[in-house]
Amino acid sequence: MKSPVILKSRATAAAVAFAAIAAASLSSLPARAASSTATVNVSASVNSQCNVVTSSLTMGFGTVDVLATGSAASSPTLRVQCNKGATVGLTANNGLNASGTQKRMKNASNADVLAYSILQATGAGFSTCPGTIAAGAELAATSMDVSSLWSSAGGPRDITLCGLLETPQADASPGNYADTVVVTVTY
Numbered sequence: 585m586k587s588p589v590i591l592k593s594r595a596t597a598a599a600v601a602f603a604a605i606a607a608a609s610l611s612s613l614p615a616r617a618a619s620s621t622a623t624v625n626v627s628a629s630v631n632s633q634c635n636v637v638t639s640s641l642t643m644g645f646g647t648v649d650v651l652a653t654g655s656a657a658s659s660p661t662l663r664v665q666c667n668k669g670a671t672v673g674l675t676a677n678n679g680l681n682a683s684g685t686q687k688r689m690k691n692a693s694n695a696d697v698l699a700y701s702i703l704q705a706t707g708a709g710f711s712t713c714p715g716t717i718a719a720g721a722e723l724a725a726t727s728m729d730v731s732s733l734w735s736s737a738g739g740p741r742d743i744t745l746c747g748l749l750e751t752p753q754a755d756a757s758p759g760n761y762a763d764t765v766v767v768t769v770t771y
Contacts, residue, residue: 632670632771637663637740641767643747648698650753658747659705659713664730664769668738673727673770676702676745679763685724689761696757702765703746704728713746720746727770 638661645656666672681690681697688697703720706712710730714720721728723745733741745767 630667632667632672634664634666634670634672634769634771636769637665641745643702643745645700645747645749648749648751648753648756650698650751650756652751655716655748655750657713657749659744660747661711661742661744662767662769663740663742664733665740666734666738666771668734668736670731670734670738670771672729672731672734674723674730674743674767675725675727675770676723676765676767677725679765681763685722687763687765689763691757691759691761693759694757696755696759696761698749698753698756698761700747700749700763703748705744705746708732709742711742711744713744713748717748717750720748723767 641660641662643658643660645658648656662674664672678685679687679689681688683697686699687701688699690697701717701720702723703714703717704710704723706714706720710733730741730743733743
């Protein structure tokens, strides 16, 4: 059996020999006394970007007294996420049962309809609904500019859709009424 001291000496000798060979090979490299530089131009482009986070909403007016003078309201919120500074518009079509630009829900059992409106929310956060159709602007094919929601920071924001059904509408027969409206976010 070999002595541990001898093995240690052989390992040390091998390490010294390797270091000497490495130093000799490095000394054959030329010395560098000058340098030159280059610049790298880095760039990217960012466009306005948005995602509709809430893709399905329900605007329910409940049971409506069609003989009384008054209104029923429903105000679901649409959640939209955009980047800072995005130019954003919101539009709505007139639904499946419209007469001209008047949105209407249709009775599931017959051809009777109930007229309603989706009005533009007002205020800095687009969360205040007008109390009457006459006091508001219809959310329609003409774009409602909501860009101010993303003027200082990106992220998700809620936009209130102001549903209003005014009565009387005495020609509506009993039953369940429905319509489908497509709201589009443009950016």
